[in-house]
Amino acid sequence: MPEAITLFGNRESGNCWKGKWTADLLGVPCAWVEIDIFKGESRTPDFLAMNPAGQAPVARLADGRTLAQSNAIMLFLAEGSHLVPSDPFARAKMYEWLFWEQYNHEPTIAVRRAELKFRGKTEETVNPALLEKGETALARMELALKETSYLVGEALTLADIACVAYTRVAHEGGFDLAKFPHLQAWVARVERNLGLVAASEAA
Ligand SMILES: N[C@@H](CCC(=O)N[C@@H](CS)C(=O)NCC(=O)O)C(=O)O
Structure with missing residues (x-):
């Protein structure tokens, strides 16, 4: 684990918060x-x-080396910690979620949120494919969270930190989490783990 880091981030970006929370x-x-x-x-x-x-985030170490990509930053910080399962299969499941988050979740949910919240798009002008793809991603998480309290079993891992970053603000992208009760309960659970005020209430 590094002694300290400097994180160059933007406070509206879930990707940037992942490293700070970790x-x-x-x-x-x-x-x-x-x-x-x-x-x-x-x-x-x-x-x-x-x-x-x-792109942000970037983490700068005390010796000046820099690291980009939110999930790489988390993995660097958390190596050998309780946030990374020691069992190889459980660890691989955590990676499964991290790769999935960057390919299926962030490019749909975070992008729709950014289009609506920051780029002046409306429900009428935003790319229509994003809603369906984002809902498919949320449904994928709901299915998993019917079985376990966290994405990888019963303990918080980096998979939860990565996936909660934009799920907790998905309503800002026009997604209705009320359709996904297990997912909604998981967001609240992970927010408690991270000591966060619920994004849905803060909004
Ligand atoms: N896959 C990257 C995505 C990083 C990313 O898209 N960063 C956005 C903020 S969320 C950014 O810096 N955008 C500014 C730009 O592209 O100019 C990660 O997870 O770190």
């Missing part, structure tokens, strides 16, 4: 530097030197 849970001191991605601050020469992809 650091806080594990007691790793984490300084937050706010990056205004809407004003191009992730495309400046200094930022591109840290992450040539021009």
Whole structure:
């Protein structure tokens, strides 16, 4: 586990919170530097030197090395901790959710939220495929959470932290979590684990 990190993130971005929540849970001191991605601050020469992809989050270690990709940042922070199952199969199930989150969940739910909340799209003009694909992702989680309290069994893992990041604000993307009662209960459970005020109430 690193001694401390600096996280360059945007507070509206679930991807950016994943690393902060993980650091806080594990007691790793984490300084937050706010990056205004809407004003191009992730495309400046200094930022591109840290992450040539021009995206937040970026974690900077005390020795100056930098790491991008939200799930890679969490994995780096949590290696050897209780947030990563020691059993190889359970660990692989956690990876299954992490890869799925980046391919099926974030590109639909986070993108629809961003289109509606930040890019001036409306229910009429937003890409219609995003609603159906996002609901399919939520239904996939509901199915799993009928069986277990967390995505990988009965304990919180990085899979939950990754997947809760945009599920807890899915209503801002026009998704109705009331259709998914197990998922709704899981969001509240994980928010309690992370010490968060419920996003649905804060909104
Ligand atoms: N797969 C990346 C996605 C990162 C990403 O899309 N970052 C967005 C904020 S959520 C960003 O920085 N957008 C600004 C831009 O692309 O200019 C991750 O999980 O870290």
